[in-house]
Amino acid sequence: MKPAVSSHWSDRDFPEAARELLEDSQTRSNVRHATDVIQAKRDAVTGELPDWQQLRDAGEAIRAHSLAHLDFYLEQFEQACTRAGGQVHWARDAAEANQIILGLIQRHSVTEVLKIKTMTSEEVGLNPYLETHGIRAHETDLAELIIQLGKDKPSHFVVPALHKNRMQVREIFQREMHLPELGERPEDLASAARSYLREKFFRLKVAVSGANFLIAENGAVCIVESEGNGRMCLTLPDVLISLVGIEKVLPRFRDLEVFLQTLPRSATGERMNPYNSIWTGVRPGDGPKEFHVVLLDNRRSPILGDAESRQTLQCIRCAACLNACPVYHQTGGHAYESVYAGPIGAILTPQLHSLEEGRSLPYASSLCGACYEVCPVKINIPEVLIHLRGKIVEEDQKTLRGQLGIWNLGMATAAMLLASGARLSMAQRMGQIAQKIFVNRDGMIERLPFPLSGWTQTRDMKSLPKQSFRQWWSERAAPSEASVGNPDRAGHAAGRGGPDGQ
Amino acid sequence: MDSSFSARGEVLRSIRLALGQRMEAERVAAQYDALPRDYKRAGTLSQEDKLQLFLRRLEEYGAGVKFVARDAIREEIGGKLAARGCRRLVIPRDLPAAWLPLGFEFIPNGGEGELSPPLGAAEMDGMDGALTGCTVAVAETGSIVLQSGPRQGSRALTLVPDYHLCVVFAGQVVETVPESFAVLDSTSDLPTTFFSGPSATADIEMTRIKGVHGPRFLDVLVVD
Numbered sequence: 017m018k019p020a021v022s023s024h025w026s027d028r029d030f031p032e033a034a035r036e037l038l039e040d041s042q043t044r045s046n047v048r049h050a051t052d053v054i055q056a057k058r059d060a061v062t063g064e065l066p067d068w069q070q071l072r073d074a075g076e077a078i079r080a081h082s083l084a085h086l087d088f089y090l091e092q093f094e095q096a097c098t099r100a101g102g103q104v105h106w107a108r109d110a111a112e113a114n115q116i117i118l119g120l121i122q123r124h125s126v127t128e129v130l131k132i133k134t135m136t137s138e139e140v141g142l143n144p145y146l147e148t149h150g151i152r153a154h155e156t157d158l159a160e161l162i163i164q165l166g167k168d169k170p171s172h173f174v175v176p177a178l179h180k181n182r183m184q185v186r187e188i189f190q191r192e193m194h195l196p197e198l199g200e201r202p203e204d205l206a207s208a209a210r211s212y213l214r215e216k217f218f219r220l221k222v223a224v225s226g227a228n229f230l231i232a233e234n235g236a237v238c239i240v241e242s243e244g245n246g247r248m249c250l251t252l253p254d255v256l257i258s259l260v261g262i263e264k265v266l267p268r269f270r271d272l273e274v275f276l277q278t279l280p281r282s283a284t285g286e287r288m289n290p291y292n293s294i295w296t297g298v299r300p301g302d303g304p305k306e307f308h309v310v311l312l313d314n315r316r317s318p319i320l321g322d323a324e325s326r327q328t329l330q331c332i333r334c335a336a337c338l339n340a341c342p343v344y345h346q347t348g349g350h351a352y353e354s355v356y357a358g359p360i361g362a363i364l365t366p367q368l369h370s371l372e373e374g375r376s377l378p379y380a381s382s383l384c385g386a387c388y389e390v391c392p393v394k395i396n397i398p399e400v401l402i403h404l405r406g407k408i409v410e411e412d413q414k415t416l417r418g419q420l421g422i423w424n425l426g427m428a429t430a431a432m433l434l435a436s437g438a439r440l441s442m443a444q445r446m447g448q449i450a451q452k453i454f455v456n457r458d459g460m461i462e463r464l465p466f467p468l469s470g471w472t473q474t475r476d477m478k479s480l481p482k483q484s485f486r487q488w489w490s491e492r493a494a495p496s497e498a499s500v501g502n503p504d505r506a507g508h509a510a511g512r513g514g515p516d517g518q
Numbered sequence: 519m520d521s522s523f524s525a526r527g528e529v530l531r532s533i534r535l536a537l538g539q540r541m542e543a544e545r546v547a548a549q550y551d552a553l554p555r556d557y558k559r560a561g562t563l564s565q566e567d568k569l570q571l572f573l574r575r576l577e578e579y580g581a582g583v584k585f586v587a588r589d590a591i592r593e594e595i596g597g598k599l600a601a602r603g604c605r606r607l608v609i610p611r612d613l614p615a616a617w618l619p620l621g622f623e624f625i626p627n628g629g630e631g632e633l634s635p636p637l638g639a640a641e642m643d644g645m646d647g648a649l650t651g652c653t654v655a656v657a658e659t660g661s662i663v664l665q666s667g668p669r670q671g672s673r674a675l676t677l678v679p680d681y682h683l684c685v686v687f688a689g690q691v692v693e694t695v696p697e698s699f700a701v702l703d704s705t706s707d708l709p710t711t712f713f714s715g716p717s718a719t720a721d722i723e724m725t726r727i728k729g730v731h732g733p734r735f736l737d738v739l740v741v742d
């Protein structure tokens with residue numbers, strides 16, 4: 017059974033969800049446009065730094081070191097944050113995090129809170145949880161506001177509404193903000209959001225945020241943003257609650273000199289994003305009077321125990337791997353049916369569910385390696401994907417359902433056929449006859465019946481040739497001595513006379 | 519809190535279980551010190567080129583930038599404010615009186631030992647703008663850093679009003695991000711804000727649009 021709270025949205029698997037999205041041409045063109053633009057900008061501003069690779073090396077080393085000593089740095093953070101006037105809470109799972117946050121909000125008897133974009137709160141399902149307890153959370157990031165007002169789901173974790181174009185955003189704002197006359201220029205839309213939220217920034221007393229980094233040595237928290245909605249929420253309310261995954265800690269303040277270079281360049285293709293805020297605890301006369309950090313485990317800690325996939329937690333959520341991924345480029349984020357989309361989502365989501373959910377996600381990749389190349393902390397995503405596929409197959413083989421599953425049967429059949437030439441040619445002849453009704457005009461097979469549909473669901477397949485290589489070889493005239501001794505000419509002969517598809 | 523105490527214990531235990539063998543603090547520190555840091559940590563540009571780069575970056579973000587002589591600060595501030603049509607400005611309490619031109623209303627706010635309570639957000643919203651100094655600035659990224667230190671005031675001061683005029687001394691401009699951290703490190707407990715141009719968003723079709731919630735207009739005076 018699915019737990020009540022889950023960062024994985026449904027029981028549909030990736031291929032099913034992707035098929036539906038591939039038919040939505042508007043969304044696809046929005047996603048392609050947006051990812052093309054970010055990627056070009058990212059390439060330009062990372063390419064101009066002569067020390068880009070050294071920054072990646074340092075970023076990887078710092079993140080790996082922090083994870084290797086995570087308990088040490090978390091305790092250090094807790095001490096320093098408390099000394100600075102902050103209060104640190106620990107949450108084993110999503111339900112506990114939600115309860116803690118609700119309790120803190122209720123203490124102040126408010127029914128509305130401000131929110132800064134945080135994927136971690138999506139992960140724990142905070143907004144719907146608060147809603148059921150009569151508390152309305154107002155998203156203040158422009159993209160999150162579009163998602164919230166449009167009753168939609170984020171599809172990208174830096175630009176969550178990148179699947180919506182300006183016309184669609186205008187429609188949502190016209191309807192939800194009661195602005196029938198609203199124009200369609202991005203400037204008009206941004207200014208509508210400004211006036212819609214401004215009153216709330218001044219009025220509401222409690223804000224909930226995530227964080228990009230925690231600093232162990234001085235208990236500081238760092239948030240990276242563009243619009244200033246983050247600064248509003250971090251500065252004006254009386255109470256600030258930050259929900260943060262335990263993996264986000266860095267040892268020292270100066271480590272930010274690496275990540276404040278690599279994160280903005282990777283995430284939005286800017287040399288620096290408009291605003292970064294770093295603060296420690298509470299400062300009288302400047303900002304909130306009460307500050308809470310909720311440290312969330314939610315099945316992160318067991319990932320540390322797997323030497324090969326621990327690197328998953330190095331992630332700084334720049335989303336460069338999404339923008340670079342040919343699969344994401346085609347399907348957008350919703351196909352992953354998960355808060356964390358794209359290549360990193362494909363490895364993070366199943367692990368956050370102890371491989372019980374999101375099992376099709378490690379297959380949502382062609383292993384081209386583009387994600388690894390752009391990753392500012394050098395997470396070897398293809399390596400982790402293969403590792404997880406191996407773990408899933410291994411687990412499957414322990415169950416009867418798995419043993420009777422198409423992959424297992426297919427692999428067993430292939431092993432049987434490939435072991436004998438006679439069996440293989442018999443199978444090929446049978447295939448050549450059986451396939452006739454499935455082959456289309458271009459000689460391709462688009463859809464096979466169950467159980468082979470598993471293969472053709474995501475790819476077209478070339479039909480079996482009329483003649484196999486083995487048939488051609490045995491039926492052709494014996495080669496002359498000369499052509500046997502001349503590999504070059506033999507190659508040409510094979511090229512002309514060989515069966516197609518070989 | 520009882521349950522939170524046990525949650526703490528359980529999370530830490532689970533982490534330790536996953537990580538295995540623990541190391542004492544000195545060895546963790548030694549390991550940290552040995553991490554590779556072969557990236558650029560010091561600039562290479564001449565002072566002149568560095569300032570030109572800083573100016574270019576700020577202009578790319580849509581900020582107004584001007585180099586001014588030290589003895590012309592007051593006059594130049596007056597010029598900028600008049601050009602922007604600003605009359606009432608909020609300022610940090612410790613801003614030098616010598617900076618303030620006649621003909622404008624300057625309302626001090628924040629800082630140590632003040633007698634009147636700080637302005638509320640709504641009052642701050644009624645101001646035409648804010649005038650401050652800064653702690654350090656980064657040429658390579660066109661960033662200016664405020665640390666609630668001298669001449670900078672509280673964070674709300676440079677956030678709520680729609681216009682920010684910032685005075686940066688040429689000596690405060692470093693070339694690279696790591697150099698700025700060398701400056702900030704000793705006061706890292708202060709609230710720290712990096713701003714790079716006026717507030718902006720790229721959330722709609724990846725077009726950078728100026729001005730969402732932070733100040734929509736930014737001018738920078740670089741003082742030689």
Ligand code: SF4
Nearest residue numbers: 331332334335337391
């Ligand atoms: S895995 Fe790497 S590239 Fe992908 S979001 Fe995380 S840090 Fe960025």
